[in-house]
Amino acid sequence: MLKGQKRGFELDKVLHADSMPVMWLGLCELRVMDDCRWPWLLLVPQRPGVEEMHELTPLDQTMLTFESTMVAQALKQVTGCTKINIGALGNMVRQLHVHVIARSEGDPNWPGPVWGHGVRRPYRREDIHQFAEAVRQAM
Known part of the structure; x- marks a missing residue:
């Protein structure tokens, strides 16, 4: 079991393959999506079998809102996005996982959604680590 991971929790294989861990928060593991077209983070609540927000306890729902807000503020600070x-x-x-994505005018598919647009472009290893470190510092 990884440090910070809750007993019985297993990260989905697709999330594991498409993202890299940044840090552990109180409820969630924060991960960066490996797609350099957008600064894109994921919050994954460490609760086994949970697929929907309403399946979380009221306290976990509050924590998820709090952590989403903290991550959004850090991402805005790091990127200066629109x-x-x-x-x-x-x-x-x-x-259950929550996407937190920095968008700016002129980015790929602006103002449309990021999902299903084009082909994923993985980061260079040093760039994804640098981005993750900038997010950690902003948190």
Whole structure:
């Protein structure tokens, strides 16, 4: 079991393959999506079997809101973006996870959604680590 991971929790294989860990928060693991087209973070609540926000306890719902806000503020500080998009879709990956994405005018598919637009462009290793460190420092 990884440090900070809750007993019985297992990260979805797709989330594991498409993202990299940044840090542990109180409820969630913060991860960066490996797509350099957008500064894109994920919050993954460490609760086994949870697919929807309403399945969380009221305290966990509050924590998720608090952590989402903290991450959004840090991402805005790091990127200077125009807009922060926050969403929990779960159509492809059922495990509850929240996307926090920095958007700016002129970025790929602005002002449209990031989902389904083009082909993912992985970061260079040093760039993803540098971005993750900037987010950690802003948190």
